[in-house]
Structure formats: C-alpha cells, structure tokens
Amino acid sequence: MPGGGRGRLVLFSVVFFAALTLVGLLGVKSSNYRDVAQLQAFQETGPVRGLAVKGMTTNLKPGEYLLVVGETVFRMRVASEQPYAVAERIAGPRLGGDDSYAFFLLRGSNGFTVAALFSARTFQSFYGPQPIMESEVVVSGTYNPQLTARLYLLTPDGGRVLVGEYPVFMVDKILEGCHSSYGSGVGRA
C-alpha cells in the first residue's frame, strides 16, 4: 500500500472513529428515560399510550384514604409509612379491568406529580406480598392528562382533607433496575 493511500485510510479511521463515538454517545444519552416532569407539557385530550417515565416515589403517611378517580371511588389503608398502598374500589364504575390497584405517587424533578395505578394482582404476583420499591421507579403505561385522581385523608371525626389532585398514569409494567438485586445476598436452590 503506498504511503499516501495509507495516510488517507488512517484519516478515514480517525474521522469515522470520532463520528461513531459521537453517534454512540448520543444514542446512549438519548436512551435515558423521560422524567415525570416532562409529562407536565402534555396537552393531549386523550390517553397517550406506550410511555416510559421515571420518577421518585413519595411515602404515604399512615391513615385511611379515599381516592377518587373520575367517578370511581377507592378506599385504602396505610398501616405504616410506605411508598404505595392497595386501593379497593368501593363505589362507581370499574376502572380498567380491576377492582384493586396498587397506588403510588411519582414525583418528577420539578415537583410535578402523577398518581400511578397498577393492577394490584399483577403488582403482587411480580413483586410479592411485601414489595420492596426503590425510591426511583421507572414505569411504562398510559398517561391521561384529562383524568385526575383526588386523594383525601380521612380524619377521625369522619371528615376528609384533600391531600392532592394528580393526573393519572395507568401502569402496565414497572421497569425495575436490577442494581439492588446484587446486594440482597446469595441464594441457592
């Protein structure tokens, strides 16, 4: 191979190496999950399917709660401070295909929060009866900016206090990282 030809090939390699590195880095960086905060910009009038978002879970304080999603009313009890509770339907039409949902609040980096509802049966069969949720969770599912969930804390005197009103994110999968797995000890079977 003549010297000039080799020089051009080396230049080709260096330029392409840099270009592919850039493509790779852009690909990797753009693979980050959408933050819940970005849902705030959604103005759609109907549900948006197939979204994957990450957010921080918020611990629910102990107490009895009412959750009103559209016309459906759920009741839930939180025994000790934890990031989720199982909401059982007590009135109104069925929401989706289930009567009970795992409910948790997902907060974005700017504080914007959505109410995440995940079929309790699916949730427990995958996570077990006492799920261990990490503080940051990535979920996929359907976001409906027009559907809101109002969360009330029931007071001992029979009254109720509005905790917050949040748009609803119907979860179909919790995409959990495996980082915590490796620290849970070694099992044998």
Added chain:
Amino acid sequence: MEELERVRLQGSGGRLGAVYAAVVALAFVDLALGVYAALKGPFPLMPPIGAPTAYRNIYIHIPMAWASYILYTGAFVSALLYLKTSSEKWDRYVRSFVLLGTVYAAFTLVSGMAWASESWGKAWTWDPRETAVLLLLLAYLVYFVLRSSIPDPDRAASLSAAYAVAAYSMVPVSFLAPRLAESFHPTSSEFGQFMGSPEVMAIFGPKVLISTVMALLLAYATAQRLAGAPAPGWLRPAALLLIAAGVASGAYVALPYLSGGVDRVVSAGLTADGKLAWVELAHGGRVEFNPPIESPVQPASVDVNGTVLPSIVKHVVSVSDGSLRVVTHWSVALNLAAYAVATGVVLLLLSSRRLPRSISGSR
C-alpha cells in the same frame, strides 16, 4: 505464492486439528457447566422484580458479552496490523474476529432480552447499554456490507480494515454505557457485591475463562479456514452433536414448563424454626405443608430493610405430592440452548466444503 501458503496450511493441519478438537471439547465442557449453572447456580436472594433464578443468566449472558468485546478488540488490533503491514494474514484475522464478535454480540443482545423480559419487566426498554450494544452490532454489520460492496479485493481489505478500526469506537461506548447514562445494567462495583461470593465465582470464573478461550480458538480456526485450510472430517458430526446436546440441555432445564404445572409463589409462611408452612401461588391458591418442609431456597428468609421475608417468594415452582421444587426461569433454558446451538452452527459453517461467499469474501 498462494500455492506456498496452501502447502504451509496443509503442513499445519495437525495443529489446526488440535485447535478444532480443543474447541469442541471446550464447547461440551462449557455446556455441561452451563447446565450445572442453570440448575444449581447461586442467584441474588431477593431481586426487586421477577423470578430470582432468571439471574442464572449471569453465567451465560455475561461471559458471551465479555467474549464479544474481546473478539472485537482482536479485530481492532488485527485491522491496525493490516493497515501497517498490508499482510493478507491480518485481513483474514480481521474478518474472522468481526464475524465471531458479531455472532457473540447478537447472542448477547438476544439473551439479554430474554432475561430482561423477566428481571426488568420488559424485553426491550431502550436501556443505554441495550441501545449501545444494538449500535455496536449495526456498526459491525456495516463492515460486511462495506466489504462486499467493493469489487477490488485489495481496496476492500484496506477500506474495511480502516472501518473495523473506526467501528471499535462502539466497544468502549457500550462498555461504559451504564456509567454514561442512567441504566438498568449494574456498574461493575454494584455487580461486584454479588460476584464476591466464592460459590458464584466458582462457576462464573471458569465460564468466563472457557468462553473467552473458546472464542479466541474459534477465531484462529476461522482465520485458517478463510486461508483455505480444510476442517477435519469429524467436525461436522461433532457440531451436529453439540447442537443436539444444546437443544436437549435446554429442554431438560425447561422440562417443568414443557410438562406444565409451574406456578409463581406470591406469598409464603415460615415457622419459628425457619421451615416452610405454606405458600400462596399466583394461580394455584394456597398450599399447606403439614408437617412444614425445608424451604427449597436457602437461606430460607431474607432481611429487607428490617422486614424478614421468605426467600421462596417470587420463585417459579412446581408443586407435586406435597413437595415444592424451584424451577429455573425459562430464559435460562432458552439461552443455554441458544448458546450451544450458535457455537454448533459456527462449527458447522467451518466444516462446510465451501464457506458462504459473504464470509469467505471470494467472488
């Protein structure tokens, strides 16, 4: 000149035969070790999601991923040597390393998807490393397209060698992806916690070593085959036997699924002395054990943030006649079989009288 090379290759037939014999022997040892890992390999005691035994993919998926990085590094070094010396020998090594690296990377991607479907909740999540490995694979597939699109063999060799150097940029990107962006893949320090266990290392260490040595020997044999050195006659039946053994091993590990009756434990109760009193199954309801039995998962319980949980929870199990057996997740069986089949197919390809044109580069 070519005649001389052919004579030299025929002369080295004994050494090449020994390399093929070593590859086949290692492939069977690797398969046996894979079956052991699939049935007995330790796993993280309480993963946040899915069956803990899905993590037995550690012993199959990761050695293949590392071997693909090593093969691509071989291609990078060979390409640099080709650009320096213009020796045909290095061109053959580039082709050989890229070909095998691509087979290994494709397997890494597919096996990872099967595992992720259980342990991440979804087969494809555009995780940064998943994306990076996909880009890596696409970058190296372009190598073959580029090479076959240039009619002049010398120009094809030099341009594709230069491209192989460039494509290597995707290897560090893919390796570092979990550090560059938030990823479901653990970093090596997180992974190290689990790997620190001697019983894990006793399986994982040999698996990585065997996969790497086998990949390098396969690359050497492929390069010789590209030079025209014939493969021994016994390679074809040995490759077919490996494929059959791979399918049989996968089927054996997946037998409980194939025969039906598997279920998932959603809840369980332990007695004060740590025996299993009952389990609640996702579909089969509650099963009581009277008297209580030893938990098939040891240790029987795990402390998670101060809460003691039975470690049998989330496992896929089969229950019959009052006994409970842990079933290895199907993704492990699938990957075990696929790995042996992929190796067998590569050997089968090498044993063929004429290599496919897309591999041999002949026109």
